[in-house]
Amino acid sequence: MSTWILGKVLNIRHWTNQLFSITINAKIDTFIAGQFSKIGIKINNKIIQRAYSHLNAPNNPNLEFYITKVTSGTLTNLLHTLQIGDTIMISKQSYGQFILDKIPNHSNYLWMIATGTGISPYLSILESFDKRLYLFLKIILIHATRYSKNLNYLPKMTELQKAYNGKLLIQTILSREYSFNSMYGYIPTLIENNTLEKKIGLYLNNNSYVMLCGNPQMITDTKKILKKKYNMKNHSHKNTGNIIQERYW
Ligand SMILES: Cc1cc2nc3c(=O)[nH]c(=O)nc-3n(C[C@H](O)[C@H](O)[C@H](O)COP(=O)(O)OP(=O)(O)OC[C@H]3O[C@@H](n4cnc5c(N)ncnc54)[C@H](O)[C@@H]3O)c2cc1C
Missing domain, CATH: 3.40.50.80 (Nucleotide-binding domain of ferredoxin-NADP reductase (FNR) module)
Incomplete structure (x- = not known):
């Protein structure tokens, strides 16, 4: 079970209609380069969560994620509408063995x-x-x-x-x-x-x-x-x- 914390959207950059990057400020635990965090949005008391690989180096406090909006996708269509200053949920721990x-x-x-x-x-x-x-x-x-x-x-x-x-x-x-x-x-x-x-x-x-x-x-x-x-x-x-x-x- 993940421990969730709140993160603040510092930046969102739309590269194309489908590709965007979000930068989040959140006090997550130190991660290992190559790992992923879970990002979530709460809807009707249920957290919709998916995995996203960290793009920034672990010593950079600005957490950057590069995301494809999947046409029929649940979470990416919500993430795509985020604005600077919005709050989202992020797992305190990071995961994965792609390191x-x-x-x-x-x-x-x-x-x-x-x-x-x-x-x-x-x-x-x-x-x-x-x-x-x-x-x-x-x-x-x-x-x-x-x-x-x-x-x-x-x-x-x-x-x-x-x-x-x-x-x-x-x-x-x-x-x-x-x-x-x-x-x-x-x-x-x-x-x-x-x-x-x-x-x-x-x-x-x-x-x-x-x-x-x-x-x-x-x-x-x-x-x-x-x-x-x-x-x-x-x-x-x-x-x-x-x-x-x-x-x-
Ligand atoms: C370890 C890990 C790390 C990941 N890191 C990233 C990341 O850094 N950036 C990123 O964009 N995604 C990443 N993903 C994928 C991400 O977790 C979601 O699956 C994706 O964003 C779709 O979420 P959704 O809720 O919008 O779609 P859903 O509603 O969950 O899925 C709809 C369907 O779309 C398909 N699908 C999922 N992703 C894609 C895609 N990119 N292109 C085409 N079809 C797809 C699946 O078959 C799925 O059945 C990662 C997945 C894993 C397991």
Whole structure:
């Protein structure tokens, strides 16, 4: 059972009709980069609650969440109408195992693969500048969206790329639009036909570690290809593997 506290909306930014970010001020417990909080709104004495990944680093008191308004969605349609100064409910604790602690530190390459708002936990992890990140030879951050107008955190990705001084490689992928600056296609297909690795200039191998976040179909399909090509499987406390995942629905 979550302990709920009240948070105040400090900012809400509508990037497109469906994508928005909210910044909340709330005295939650310290979280680990990669974790999520629950956000809720009380209606008729019942809390409607869903999970949202932290986007900001743990040392930043402004809690930022990047959210897709799901057309038929219950909570996101309510969150979408929030205004600066409104109050919402947020879990005091944060949760989840999509964190650096789960990744064996002998991995050479860390692949962070996201669709849509699934970019959030990676931004939080990278913004934490955790010293374990510097143990990887390279970190590859991949953000796939339908259209270039959905790449709202590309400036932040570019800023991080500079800050990591050659350690961090970034790549965007669009699935519904061609653009000079992005690859085109579906992540699992681009891995299957080697296009993604060729473009990055690095190949996945048994010393790579892959994080997958966002669309559950992308996660299922990518895992199938990673198993077929490289015999990669999930990493858990019982079995050593190369993949961890955060399915958003
Ligand atoms: C660990 C975790 C972290 C998450 N972090 C984020 C986050 O940072 N940002 C974010 O936007 N969402 C995130 N989600 C998804 C979020 O918890 C909700 O499921 C989502 O916002 C929809 O809520 P809703 O009440 O509007 O829709 P609901 O009424 O709960 O759902 C309607 C249906 O929409 C589908 N659906 C849910 N999300 C999506 C989506 N993004 N695109 C298409 N279909 C969808 C589901 O199949 C669901 O049956 C996360 C989920 C998990 C499990």
